Amino acid sequence: MKALEEKICKEGQVYPGNVLKVGSFLNHQIDVPFMCECGREFYKEFSGLGVNKILTIEASGIAIAVLTAQYFGVHTVFAKKSKTSNIADNVYSAPVKSYTHNVTNQVMIEKCYLNPGDKVLIIDDFLAHGEALTGLIKLVEDAGAEVIGAGIVIEKAFQEGGTALREKGYKIVSLARVQSMDAKTGAITFVD
C-alpha cells in the first residue's frame, strides 16, 4: 500500500534495536481516516472467504481491528494480556513474548467468544518475530475455529515471523513490508 509506505517514511522514526516508532498514526495517536483506508484494503484481500469474526490483541491492535470489522459487518474479539476481575476462568490462553515491553504475557480470551465453525481473520498492527500472531493462531485453533488469514499493517520483513508463518500455509497480508531500517540515517526501505 503505497500511501502507507509514504506515511511510514514521512512520520516514522527509527531507533536502535530495530524499533520503528509510528505513534503519530498507528499505536498512540491513531489517524482514523487513514486507518479506515487500511481496513478497506484488508476487506478487499479477505472478503468472500466467509470471515465472521475478527481477532486481535490489546492494546494497539484494537483500533485497526474494529475499523476493519465494520467493512465485514462482524464482531471483533481482543485477547487480553492480564486477568481482570471481570474475566471468567474459562479461557483459551497462549504465551506471547512482547519485545517492546520485554515480558511474556499469558494472553487469553474467554471461551464463549471463539467457537468451532468460526472463520477468523486476525488483525494486528505489527508483525516481526511473529510471537503475537502465533499466539493468536493458537487461540483460534484451540477453539476448533478456522484461521482464514492475518492482516498486518506493518511487517518487519527482515525478521522471521512472517516468513515462518507463510511457510506453514497461513495467508498473511501485510500492507507495508519493511526490508531495512537504519537508525543512523533514518532511512527505511520496503520489499517490492
Place this chain on the structure above:
Amino acid sequence: MKALEEKICKEGQVYPGNVLKVGSFLNHQIDVPFMCECGREFYKEFSGLGVNKILTIEASGIAIAVLTAQYFGVHTVFAKKSKTSNIADNVYSAPVKSYTHNVTNQVMIEKCYLNPGDKVLIIDDFLAHGEALTGLIKLVEDAGAEVIGAGIVIEKAFQEGGTALREKGYKIVSLARVQSMDAKTGAITFVD
C-alpha cells in the same frame, strides 16, 4: 439510548461488588455495527462544537473511540497505562485508580499529541467513580487544550463520578445510565 439499555438487559451480567459484565459487545468482544451506532449518537451530541481530537484510555476505550472518531473525521489518542520502550520521556501524566484491576496506574500521553488549541472529546466505555475521566481531563488541561465534553457508553449513575464532574461544569453524555443493579436477581434499572 433505548437500544443500548435493551442490549445491557439482554446480554449484561451483574456480579457482586457492582460489577456489570458486558464482554459480549463492549469490552472483550466488540459488537462493531452496534458500537458504530453508539459512535453516531456521540457525533449527534457533540458535532458543531469544533472537536478536532478524541482522547481515550487503553484498552477498552479504544474501540468506541475510533468508531466515534470516524464520524468526526479526526484523530484519536489513547492514554497508555504503562511506559514502553517506544514512548518518549516527554509525557503528560495523571494517576488513575482502576477498580477492575485494583491498581493505580500513572497513565500518560506523549506531549506532542495534545496541544494548546485542541478541542478534545473524551470517549470511554464506562463511568463509575470517575477516576479515568478525571485523569484524562487533567491530561487535556495540563496540555492547555480544551475539554469539549465526554461521551460514555455506560454510566453507573449510582456511583459519584458523573455527578461530581457535571457539577464542575463538564458536558458528559452517557448513552445508558444505570440506576441500580441486583446481583441476586440480575435486574438492572436505568435513570429516565
